[in-house]
Amino acid sequence: MLTDRIALRQRLEKATDHLETPVAVVDLAAFDDNATRLTERAAGKPIRVASKSVRCRALLERVLSRPGWRGVMAYTLPEAIWLVRTGTTDDVLVAYPTANRAALRELAADPELVSAISLMCDHPSQLDLVDQVSDPADRPEIRLCMDLDASWKPTAAVHIGARRSPVHSAAQAGALARTIAERPGFRLVGVMSYESHIAGVGDDPPGRALWGQVIRVMQSRAFPELLRRRAAAVRAVSEHADLEYVNGGGTGSVAATSADPSVTEVAVGSGLFGPTLFDTYRNWKPTPAAFFALSVVRRPAPRIATVLGGGWIASGPAENSRLPVPYLPEGLTYKADEGAGEVQTPLIGAAAEQLRPGDRVWFRHAKAGELCEHVNELQLVDGATATPTPTYRGEGRAFLG
Template sequence: MTRRRTIADIPTPALLVDVPAMERNIRRMAEFFAEGPCRLRPHFKAHKTPEIARRQLAAGSCSGLTCATVSEAETAAAFCDDILIANEVLGPGKAARVAALAGRTDIMVAVDSPAALQDIAAAAAQDRVEVGVLVDVNVGLPRCGVAPGEEALALARNVADTPGVRLRGVMGYEGHVVAIEERPRREASAREAMDRLLSTVRVVRDAGLPCDIVSAGGTGTYDITGRIDGVTEIQAGSYVLMDTAYARLDIPFEQAISLLGTVLSRPSPTVCVADCGHKSCTFDHGVPSVRDIVGAFVLHLSDEHALIAIPASADIAPGDRIQLWPSHIDPTINLHDVLYAVEAETVVDVWPVSARGYPETRRELR
């Protein structure tokens, strides 16, 4: 009888997915949206892993998937027929790829400028397909998005008058709000952001234009924005695996992904060094946390090393395994080719992170 692989057999550094915990997260979110009317559109960029996305869709309560890039959408189109690219898509090359997707799936893109609109429309008209458009509204996050109200209406009119595209609605991501730890302040800020979005919805509808989809929200505001009348779907992503940034909030999801490393050295009684540096774990949201060693914390990440403070009494030596909780799963997962699906200490599957990086550039090597 072949021995089943265990965590001890995995080469490090590596990402482990606690499958039972992940499944509980998927179920909790699906149950929250089961009664409607708001639906869930899980964000594929959080994990970029088809097997996880398939499980999210199978759990129900979903309107489709959200993607951040054209290449993510191309990967997702193999198993999902309703995709929103919640990002601006510019340039004839990328626009042509969106049009190609429209020939086999219901595809929508976010637009916040006439330039982006014209690129998409030209490609769609050439392929004789129709691409859905959501007007991207700036609701407070200093990133993309057109100003609420009249400026958004002007762009919506432009969309409605342009062949090759169809105005489907609006979107606005309150990303400046989702990580606020104090619940009352997070809720007030989310409602303020949605007031900007929904006031735009009223202006667009009063002008006689269609606005069926109102897409917003994230993991930190799913139960706030997802209960605001008029919002039709939530783009939450991190809930499925979680990270330390979201784990600080009062939301009912478990940390289900950890970074496995091997201890390389214990240079002093209160310090150990592991092989999981920032080439395997990002720290844009702070350094990762140490799992299962009370009082331990990460001091520093270099390319290939994690310098970890540990209690002098900790029973850990070179060759031992150590696990870290990532602080931000999206870019951390992007550093890895596979996720190891585990149940307790047993490896039950290995999942490719198929949409990591920029697959279109890898085609140059063929």
């Protein structure tokens, strides 16, 4: 689905001209197209939607109603409980370990929640924390998913990938599975391994051809190693547990991860919104679906237009790739000595000459769901019509705030 920027700008302006800025929108045609294309890339394996990259219940429910999408990968236990209680889903994998004692008590006291939610585990001490807040003899078995470290370690001194789980080898996975099997009050039902160095690293960074070659060489060597090790780990874990699912991948590796025989489902979130970090992938680029608009408020010079706000910086390393990108109209960029400001952002370029106070500049966020932490509503744009729907924040749910 190609993006005609002029037509897109006209449509977004028409749909939202009655609203004040900042205004955040999701283009439903692009969102649905991305969902369809991701299903095709998954080649029949179910996709678990990563809520961290969406953070809007209406959009989670929209994608979960589509064929090929099943279950939610949540980022906190309180969020998982909320999603179950609101009827958004009855199948939630919490992708990160939790230390929220109140939420653990609520989970352990409710059989419906216990049957719907799996907690992440990579060390026995996390089980100790659960037992501190609920007696294993007085609760249903808590469902667990083991986090298998997917990073590549070509030598003892080299670690490529996110620092997540300490469980790296098949032997370590088998040992932890045995420990869990021997602990009352727990049941191991899944394994997850997120290959961040493949799914989350673009292999075609603009203006950095040599670095792109380095990334592609790394990924070509790291992925086969992961396939062998993940399969061995699943075999080792299966000696002690009846696994319901093996989860892997992300937006940047859907097709490759789905082809792994040891994986039964893939996780995807960012590919629905199409943020700028995924512009640097060669194998597949989602259609941009999420945008936010800020108003021009001053003209300090002929080729400078200043918008109100703009400092919606994405998490990760402090570098330009984490800045939102001025997208519509084309031809705008930041002043190098000011960047994206909290209250005002000067934009430079030929397009700035045509902008006047009251005009809008449309941005794309570097990441997906983090956009929703800045607004209470998303405008769901269908054609030239916008329908407001609350974000997590708009429903009073800032789970990491």
